[in-house]
Amino acid sequence: MKILVPVKRVIDYNVRPRVKPDGSGVDLANVKMSMNPFDEIAVEEAIRLKEKGAAAEIVAVSIGPVKAQETLRTALAMGADRAILVQTDDEVEPLAVAKILKAIVDEEQPGMVLMGKQAIDDDSNQTGQMLAALWGRPQGTFASKVEVSGDSVNVTREVDGGLETVSLKLPAVVTTDLRLNEPRYASLPNIMKAKSKLLTVKAPADYGVDTAPRLKVTNVSEPPVRQAGVKVGSVDELVSKLKALGVA
Amino acid sequence: MKTLVLIEHEGGQVKDASLATVTAAGKLGSVHALVAGEGVEAKQAAEATAKIAGVDKVLLASDAAYAHMLAENIADLIVPLMADYEALLCNATSNGKNVAPRVAALLDVMQVSDIIAIDGERTFKRPIYAGNAIATVESSDAKLVITVRGTSFEKAPIEGGTPPIEEVSGKGDASLSSFVGCETQTSERPELTSAKVIVSGGRALKDAATFEQLIVPLADKLGAGIGASRAAVDAGYVPNDYQVGQTGKIVAPELYIAIGISGAIQHLAGMKESKTIVAINKDGDAPIFQIADIGLVGDLFQIVPELTAKL
Numbered sequence A: 001m002k003i004l005v006p007v008k009r010v011i012d013y014n015v016r017p018r019v020k021p022d023g024s025g026v027d028l029a030n031v032k033m034s035m036n037p038f039d040e041i042a043v044e045e046a047i048r049l050k051e052k053g054a055a056a057e058i059v060a061v062s063i064g065p066v067k068a069q070e071t072l073r074t075a076l077a078m079g080a081d082r083a084i085l086v087q088t089d090d091e092v093e094p095l096a097v098a099k100i101l102k103a104i105v106d107e108e109q110p111g112m113v114l115m116g117k118q119a120i121d122d123d124s125n126q127t128g129q130m131l132a133a134l135w136g137r138p139q140g141t142f143a144s145k146v147e148v149s150g151d152s153v154n155v156t157r158e159v160d161g162g163l164e165t166v167s168l169k170l171p172a173v174v175t176t177d178l179r180l181n182e183p184r185y186a187s188l189p190n191i192m193k194a195k196s197k198l199l200t201v202k203a204p205a206d207y208g209v210d211t212a213p214r215l216k217v218t219n220v221s222e223p224p225v226r227q228a229g230v231k232v233g234s235v236d237e238l239v240s241k242l243k244a245l246g247v248a
Numbered sequence B: 001m002k003t004l005v006l007i008e009h010e011g012g013q014v015k016d017a018s019l020a021t022v023t024a025a026g027k028l029g030s031v032h033a034l035v036a037g038e039g040v041e042a043k044q045a046a047e048a049t050a051k052i053a054g055v056d057k058v059l060l061a062s063d064a065a066y067a068h069m070l071a072e073n074i075a076d077l078i079v080p081l082m083a084d085y086e087a088l089l090c091n092a093t094s095n096g097k098n099v100a101p102r103v104a105a106l107l108d109v110m111q112v113s114d115i116i117a118i119d120g121e122r123t124f125k126r127p128i129y130a131g132n133a134i135a136t137v138e139s140s141d142a143k144l145v146i147t148v149r150g151t152s153f154e155k156a157p158i159e160g161g162t163p164p165i166e167e168v169s170g171k172g173d174a175s176l177s178s179f180v181g182c183e184t185q186t187s188e189r190p191e192l193t194s195a196k197v198i199v200s201g202g203r204a205l206k207d208a209a210t211f212e213q214l215i216v217p218l219a220d221k222l223g224a225g226i227g228a229s230r231a232a233v234d235a236g237y238v239p240n241d242y243q244v245g246q247t248g249k250i251v252a253p254e255l256y257i258a259i260g261i262s263g264a265i266q267h268l269a270g271m272k273e274s275k276t277i278v279a280i281n282k283d284g285d286a287p288i289f290q291i292a293d294i295g296l297v298g299d300l301f302q303i304v305p306e307l308t309a310k311l
């Protein structure tokens, strides 16, 4: 089976985002960008499935600016076989991303799409579910375990009450949670090898998808800042403060 | 505007998160509430929903296919119902996040995720970048599909309503997925997302036994829920559903006590709306102190037992 892995280029998770003073968005100029952490986990899981013999080919896909090639090269260096960049400088919303992915799915006919549960920039948590809907296939979201057997996959999901396991008929969409695996680092030889792997560049129009946003962002602001309070010197002081507040 | 709220329920009771979502829906217009489930439990949940103040009508869909909130089956149930509604509101919980986008895509709508405020009929505030920025967004879609952050809206009172309950049915089982099983802890403790007090432990707690020895007695004293950082969950001190943060639970208790937690932005994203934050950490420069109302610098292995004894 072929596995499609959508990967998004986002602000590095160690960077503290700064809101632009004019309220137009978050300042990304000269900020370190990386692969969305959940997508790294998806790439890793796809590679493990391939190593186990459950997958034959891994295709990484990104929708974004020309620089998203770097993100795709990272996926290739980790072990993906080839990559597709759907190049655009526009912000593409999850619904449009899902539509582009659906068009790619129609072309590539993967047995599984493995992707992140959430992009850490927009925090939408919806693209995978949307793709599954448009494709008319089942979804296993927030996965902490993925077991393929024959024409179905068992997905253990991290849910509010603990863990839940569902069985999905393949093809299916699986979205990753943090504890699914720990992604590998690409070795130097693999980074070199990745440079010669196939990376195809396309445009949203090639898939007939209109990427005009449905949500207009009218303002982006700093959250209210919380003032640091006081430091107390002892447990007794802490206890009396808590009592004074009526919380203990 | 006519709105439909997908109710989450367990054991015939409505989840607190749904009460907050009913309040949010009420700000947009009239509120119809959909209870999907199976048998007696679903019926009881529908009756409980009918008592919620502000609910104008309850739709009850009872079918074995709806017992486990499988997104494929629930989305197929909701989509045709949406012909009569202008907005669908779900909780920003694992169930809501699983179902709502599936419905949104089938309706060709761009979902508005995790709203924390309603500024107008189509204008909402939502956190992005792990809560480091707040976006105001205006939807141009014909219908709205929204998930609601439960800690940002008051809970609707669970008494006062007397609306009718109408039975509805859908396609039932889409035959795409099936429920295999679950591992959920039932505990006497308050649920994290609605607890008034939360005691949360981080990596510094060393191991599962130490976490239990130190955190549990303090939580018992305070009648508190127990949370954890991702590092503590990853290290196996506690199960995954204890995790607070950007990718865990969003909490906003009266009192949040962070013990041996450094205060990474991903953790703060889940708890910085708490009313009073107490931090106990041996590193006086730990970022958690930048947002704590009361900080105590020192060794938690001494401080926590002493605190438990003195409360």
Ligand SMILES: Cc1cc2nc3c(=O)[nH]c(=O)nc-3n(C[C@H](O)[C@H](O)[C@H](O)COP(=O)(O)OP(=O)(O)OC[C@H]3O[C@@H](n4cnc5c(N)ncnc54)[C@H](O)[C@@H]3O)c2cc1C
Pocket: A013, A037, A038, A120, B201, B202, B203, B204, B228, B229, B230, B231, B232, B243, B244, B245, B246, B247, B248, B249, B259, B260, B261, B262, B263, B264, B265, B266, B267, B270, B280, B281, B282, B283, B286, B298, B299, B300, B301
């Ligand atoms: C995509 C992504 C999503 C994430 N989502 C989340 C999330 O939802 N929630 C979350 O929590 N994290 C999340 N993280 C992880 C986050 O970045 C941090 O790694 C994590 O929160 C750190 O946990 P911690 O504070 O327990 O551990 P550490 O950062 O290791 O901090 C331990 C603290 O304990 C203190 N300490 C040590 N010994 C003692 C002692 N004896 N007495 C007192 N204090 C002591 C230290 O000074 C230190 O400050 C996410 C990361 C990524 C990449």
Ligand SMILES: Nc1ncnc2c1ncn2[C@@H]1O[C@H](COP(=O)(O)O)[C@@H](O)[C@H]1O
Pocket: A006, A007, A008, A009, A036, A038, A039, A061, A062, A063, A064, A092, A094, A097, A115, A116, A117, A118, A119, A120, A122, A123, A124, A125, A126, A127, A128
């Ligand atoms: N522009 C994009 N390119 C590739 N994959 C994406 C893109 N946007 C979202 N995704 C995928 O969808 C997941 C969820 O994103 P979101 O719904 O935006 O939180 C991400 O983890 C990615 O796997």
